[in-house]
Amino acid sequence: MIPALFISDLHSSKKKYEFLFNKILDIKPAAVFLGGDLMGLSMKARSAAIPTGEDFLYDYLAMNLQLIRDELKREYPKVFVILGNDDSKNHEAALLDISTTGLLTYVNELRVNFQDYIVIGYSYVPPTPFLNKDWEKYDVSQFVDVGCVSPEEGFRTIPVSADQLRFFTIKRDLEKIFTGVDLSRTICLFHSPPYNTKLDRCALDGVKIDHAPLDVHVGSIAIKDFILEKSPYITLHGHIHESTRITGSWKEMIGETVSFQGATERDENGIILFDLDDPNNAKMLKD
Numbered sequence: 001m002i003p004a005l006f007i008s009d010l011h012s013s014k015k016k017y018e019f020l021f022n023k024i025l026d027i028k029p030a031a032v033f034l035g036g037d038l039m040g041l042s043m044k045a046r047s048a049a050i051p052t053g054e055d056f057l058y059d060y061l062a063m064n065l066q067l068i069r070d071e072l073k074r075e076y077p078k079v080f081v082i083l084g085n086d087d088s089k090n091h092e093a094a095l096l097d098i099s100t101t102g103l104l105t106y107v108n109e110l111r112v113n114f115q116d117y118i119v120i121g122y123s124y125v126p127p128t129p130f131l132n133k134d135w136e137k138y139d140v141s142q143f144v145d146v147g148c149v150s151p152e153e154g155f156r157t158i159p160v161s162a163d164q165l166r167f168f169t170i171k172r173d174l175e176k177i178f179t180g181v182d183l184s185r186t187i188c189l190f191h192s193p194p195y196n197t198k199l200d201r202c203a204l205d206g207v208k209i210d211h212a213p214l215d216v217h218v219g220s221i222a223i224k225d226f227i228l229e230k231s232p233y234i235t236l237h238g239h240i241h242e243s244t245r246i247t248g249s250w251k252e253m254i255g256e257t258v259s260f261q262g263a264t265e266r267d268e269n270g271i272i273l274f275d276l277d278d279p280n281n282a283k284m285l286k287d
Contacts, residue, residue: 002115002276003027005077008035008191008238008262011086012056019269021064023285027273028075031114034104035238035262036084036123036135036191039091057094065103078114079104082121084191084238089134090157107189109177117233117276118186120177124170125192125239126220127151134158135191140171140222146212171222183232187276193237194224198249199261203242224254231256234279238263244270250284258282 005023010016024032039056051059069076081095081104095106105112107121126139129147131154144150152165170192178186193200200219207214218240227235234257241263244250250261250272258279264270274282 001278002031003029004031004033004274004276005029006033006035006236006260006262006272006274007270008236009037009040009084009086009241009264010034011037011040011266013266015267016269017060017064019287020271021068023271023273024068024077025071028072029077029273031276032077032079033119033187033189033236033262034079034081035189035236036082037086037238037263038081038083039088040084040086053088054091054094057091057098062098062101062103066101069103080107080112080114080119080121080189081105082108082123082189082191083135084123085125085128085130085132085135087123087135088132088157092158109173111181114187115276116185118181119189120181120186121189122173122177123191124173126170126218128218131155132157137173138169139220140169140225142166145215145218147207147209147214169222170220171225174222174226178226178230178232183230186232186234188232188235190220190223190235190237191239192223193219193240193243193261194227194235194254194259195219195221196224197254197259198247198252199237199243199259200240201243201246202240203246227254227257227259233257234274234276235259237261241265251282 099106112119123135124137127144127148133154136151196217202218204214204216269287
């Protein structure tokens, strides 16, 4: 048995982070997976006096992980991390720096061996209505859903060439990143959920823009196709907070792959406990 915890979209919430830290101390998992949107800077986070930006990563996240490592010593877990679309890319350097301490391992577009498994992360999501485009790319083509803003618009904290903005897609990235990987033992840490599943349901029922209805499924077609075609061992997802409430499901079998949704509503605590050797028996732990 290899116990693991998965949570996503903590958005600088002191309540969510304290819940996570306490679960690590109580359960002593072998691995912890953080699926992006670590920050996001909600007003509640600001009012709770949690540091923001780079200060958050060093003075809150890393500091608390260090306290946990001091207590657990050799039982300290491997902590795998990616950023999400509400996190700015200019904070990537801080995560890479913290990775050198062993407190966490940043895995966006990187391949890391862990026991008998491989962990690979991927932060990008298809176009959203939001203007921070650091972690957005076209999905399988230059199509943009009604109500969303093209990745070629908005702003970025790290410059990207016009060709990359126009022609690089999530589909292209996945083909490159996973070439030559033994996917039968690979854990994929995605921020975006797969399209048209129980994991990507958004609360957009009946919403229209200029009389055009919005799609209630907002995940990635490329990620869905990748799962169906390549059958990775486990995929972990976040991004859509309300999906589990709407569908009643935070776990789905997509072909042969076990897929989890680790994001919860902003005022709700939830974390997935699963055995890397037997992910079908996963549990969602609440307050």
